[in-house]
Amino acid sequence: MNMKWWTICLIAMCAAMADCASLESLWDIAKRIPDEFDGWRADGNWRRYDRNTLFQHIDGGAELYLAYRFREALVRRYLRDGGMEIAVDIYDMGSPEDAFGVFSVECYGEEVSIGQGSDYIEGLLRFWKGRFFVSSLTRLETDESKAAVLKLGKLIDGSITTVGKLPELFSLLPKDGLKERGVRFFRRHTILNRIYFIADQNVLQLGDDTEGIAAEYERKDGKGLLLVVRYTDIKRARAALNGFTKALIPRAKQARMVRLSDGKWIAVDAVGEFLFAVLDATTRDLASRLIGAVRDAVKGVRK
Amino acid sequence: MDGEFVRSKLTRRDFIRHAAYAALVTASGAEMLHAGDAGAKVKVVLVRDEGALDRSGNPNPKVILSMLDKAVCELVGVSDPVEAWRRLVKPNDLVGIKTNVWSYLPTPKEVEDAIRRRLKDAGVRDDRILMDDRGAYRTLANCTALINVRPLRTHYWAGIGGCIKNYIPFVPDPWRYHPDTCASLGHVWTLPSVKGKTRLNILVVLTPLFHGIGPHHFSPKYIWNYKGLMVSLDPVAIDTIGVRLLLAKRREFFGEEKPLPYNTHHIIYADKKYGIGTSDLSKIQLVKLGWLEGVLI
Numbered sequence: 001m002n003m004k005w006w007t008i009c010l011i012a013m014c015a016a017m018a019d020c021a022s023l024e025s026l027w028d029i030a031k032r033i034p035d036e037f038d039g040w041r042a043d044g045n046w047r048r049y050d051r052n053t054l055f056q057h058i059d060g061g062a063e064l065y066l067a068y069r070f071r072e073a074l075v076r077r078y079l080r081d082g083g084m085e086i087a088v089d090i091y092d093m094g095s096p097e098d099a100f101g102v103f104s105v106e107c108y109g110e111e112v113s114i115g116q117g118s119d120y121i122e123g124l125l126r127f128w129k130g131r132f133f134v135s136s137l138t139r140l141e142t143d144e145s146k147a148a149v150l151k152l153g154k155l156i157d158g159s160i161t162t163v164g165k166l167p168e169l170f171s172l173l174p175k176d177g178l179k180e181r182g183v184r185f186f187r188r189h190t191i192l193n194r195i196y197f198i199a200d201q202n203v204l205q206l207g208d209d210t211e212g213i214a215a216e217y218e219r220k221d222g223k224g225l226l227l228v229v230r231y232t233d234i235k236r237a238r239a240a241l242n243g244f245t246k247a248l249i250p251r252a253k254q255a256r257m258v259r260l261s262d263g264k265w266i267a268v269d270a271v272g273e274f275l276f277a278v279l280d281a282t283t284r285d286l287a288s289r290l291i292g293a294v295r296d297a298v299k300g301v302r303k
Numbered sequence: 304m305d306g307e308f309v310r311s312k313l314t315r316r317d318f319i320r321h322a323a324y325a326a327l328v329t330a331s332g333a334e335m336l337h338a339g340d341a342g343a344k345v346k347v348v349l350v351r352d353e354g355a356l357d358r359s360g361n362p363n364p365k366v367i368l369s370m371l372d373k374a375v376c377e378l379v380g381v382s383d384p385v386e387a388w389r390r391l392v393k394p395n396d397l398v399g400i401k402t403n404v405w406s407y408l409p410t411p412k413e414v415e416d417a418i419r420r421r422l423k424d425a426g427v428r429d430d431r432i433l434m435d436d437r438g439a440y441r442t443l444a445n446c447t448a449l450i451n452v453r454p455l456r457t458h459y460w461a462g463i464g465g466c467i468k469n470y471i472p473f474v475p476d477p478w479r480y481h482p483d484t485c486a487s488l489g490h491v492w493t494l495p496s497v498k499g500k501t502r503l504n505i506l507v508v509l510t511p512l513f514h515g516i517g518p519h520h521f522s523p524k525y526i527w528n529y530k531g532l533m534v535s536l537d538p539v540a541i542d543t544i545g546v547r548l549l550l551a552k553r554r555e556f557f558g559e560e561k562p563l564p565y566n567t568h569h570i571i572y573a574d575k576k577y578g579i580g581t582s583d584l585s586k587i588q589l590v591k592l593g594w595l596e597g598v599l600i
Contacts, residue, residue, distance in 0.1 A: 052478075055477055055478045056437075058518050061459040061517075061518020062478065062518075063460045063478070064459070064460070064517075064518055066478070087519070089519065106517035106518075108517075109516075121516055122516065122520070122522050123520075123522060124516060124517070124519060124520050126519075135517075135519045137519050137520065137521070139407065139521050139522065139523065140523065141522070193566075194565075197566075200568075
């Protein structure tokens with residue numbers, strides 16, 4: 001008994017040590033970022049925020065990060081003569097999935113090849129790499145300030161030495177018609193509601209331990225949004241299926257695919273611990289094919 | 304907290320129905336606001352002045368004071384601004400000015416100064432006038448009268464930053480009010496430190512912010528020189544009008560209906576659940592004073 005106990009402890013300790021070795025801290029990254037570049041200089045030291053204090057930094061906006069596995073953030077400003085300013089925030093999101101998630105929900109600009117995915121619009125650069133998400137903003141966009149924001153972004157990118165994997169749920173998505181920047185990762189219903197409003201209450205039983213992905217499709221047989229959620233157990237997925245049905249298609253009863261009054265289609269199903277749905281499909285064919293493709297993919301994963 | 308804020312379910316069908324209603328009132332709101340007997344309606348006064356901002360965009364203190372005077376006189380229904388303020392506060396009140404310090408668009412000092420001046424004119428001693436934003440739960444909780452003042456802007460999580468939301472620093476843990484896109488903000492107004500104390504709500508619309516991209520974004524491209532102040536005794540009514548103004552500007556700027564990307568349902572809940580004012584446009588009387596060019600609403 002004692003031998004078994006010590007063996008378990010030893011394995012746990014080794015795993016923890018290996019994990020620590022692979023963990024790159026925010027401070028490690030911050031130390032590698034220069035205090036000055038191209039005439040811009042840091043305005044003081046990095047300021048740190050955690051889950052309890054982040055709202056002091058971005059009132060209201062903090063909720064986006066708290067809806068993922070955010071751990072801590074370091075922020076500071078870079079200044080240049082003439083009152084020009086760049087505000088930089090680096091977030092440790094706890095996992096690459098969560099870094100991608102927080103990045104994915106607000107993409108409106110152009111990919112600028114920084115980090116593992118980036119977005120630039122009107123002075124605001126956002127990118128993710130490994131388990132880190134970075135935001136960099138110049139409030140007054142000029143050619144010069146834009147170049148500086150991108151340069152600083154590349155410096156931070158180079159300071160992050162680890163990369164991460166996209167959420168596993170990506171592997172379940174049919175490739176045909178998947179919009180390149182139309183995939184978003186979420187955990188909580190507050191984020192899902194920003195992507196597609198389901199209900200103000202958490203009828204899909206989402207939480208920090210769930211993984212969800214919403215993917216936009218546009219192809220010959222129509223347009224629509226595919227939703228895939230993985231739960232921790234089958235019971236919860238079944239409860240979510242019931243909640244979804246009651247909230248969106250209460251008169252559907254046993255039917256898993258219905259046409260709404262606006263002519264669009266909704267389809268929903270659950271297999272094991274997975275729930276998947278097609279929302280606002282413009283044709284029945286699209287709804288049917290997407291739901292069928294995901295069902296097959298999920299069954300393949302669960303074998 | 305969750306148990307405290309349980310609401311009836313709002314489903315997608317309700318949401319779409321509400322959105323359709325919002326679009327309808329946005330389109331026809333002007334007629335609804337001014338039609339019929341205004342006797343039982345809640346008053347929101349909008350005053351604008353072309354000279355409110357100088358060429359650099361800084362508020363003109365004299366014009367700001369004059370605008371505030373006109374608005375408050377109209378709201379209270381008297382011609383003398385000092386008398387109007389005397390009806391809002393008493394000399395023995397401990398008055399808290401709940402301002403807003405958001406770095407990109409704070410409450411202008413000129414507006415704060417105008418309020419402070421009129422409070423003193425009304426007999427409140429300088430040492431009985433306090434002002435704060437983020438420390439309000441400590442510094443303003445014991446006030447007997449509150450003046451609520453902040454600029455109007457879009458807000459990443461709450462949809463808009465308006466008068467209702469401005470009171471969130473009256474709690475030490477504002478993040479508890481953030482779930483469901485700040486649906487429960489109206490609850491703050493029912494707390495003992497706040498309840499029944501607000502004598503005036505001022506929504507600064509000198510340079511409102513009508514668009515933003517994500518929680519970090521700010522661009523001067525999305526503010527405009529509207530050169531106005533709004534006042535009301537009702538925080539819900541004034542925010543309801545604020546939403547209409549932002550929607551109207553977005554329609555003008557983007558050339559199409561452009562709903563706020565973020566849910567403003569905390570305004571509806573403030574009315575229907577917490578009962579702190581009215582969000583029903585048909586029960587709001589908008590009084591417009593001064594410069595009308597580009598008024599939008």
